[in-house]
Amino acid sequence: MSQNDALHGDDLEKSGEALIEFIKSSNAESVLRGARGKLQEFFDHHIKTKKTTTDILNDLVHAEEGIGQKLVNLEGKKSQMMQEIEEIEQELQRNLSRSQILDSELEFLQKELERLRDAEQEIQTMQQEVDQDTTEVIPSAIYVAQLYCNVTKIKLELDTEPHILRGVYYGGDVAVPINMDTSTRSPCEVSDELWSLVNTEW
Structure with a gap:
């Protein structure tokens, strides 16, 4: 080692010692501790703020999910209500159509009743004419059968x-044979089937 290097080493050591003495004699250590404490406080505050921010974000995500689910539920209820409204409107339309049909049927039945009353009056008139004109005694059952035959064809x-009802309906374009076992049907069913053959358009 040269003399020059030895001098430099001594100066550096003295300078280091002087710097250490200066640091010891000054507030540098307390300032450093204070800065470290403030840095720790700042770090703790940062961690706390980060946690609070994370909690707020999580709450916001949950709130958005809840609102989204409510919106989905509301859309489902809205869709269901729209479907129910459409069904009610369709039912109302069917009821209106049915009401119009019932009105038409009522009008038809009223006309039919009137026609039957006219036919009844005509039968009574025919009966009176036959009673006046004929001199032959006709059994009442045969007479009534002839009247029904004239009206119903x-x-x-x-x-x-x-128990067998046999005959022919000749009021249409083609004669329709009749052959029924009345023992297996009620009088109302027999009457309905016979009347179903009769043409109501006069």
């Missing part, structure tokens, strides 16, 4: 078995 055979 159904000619029944009289010499069949008691």
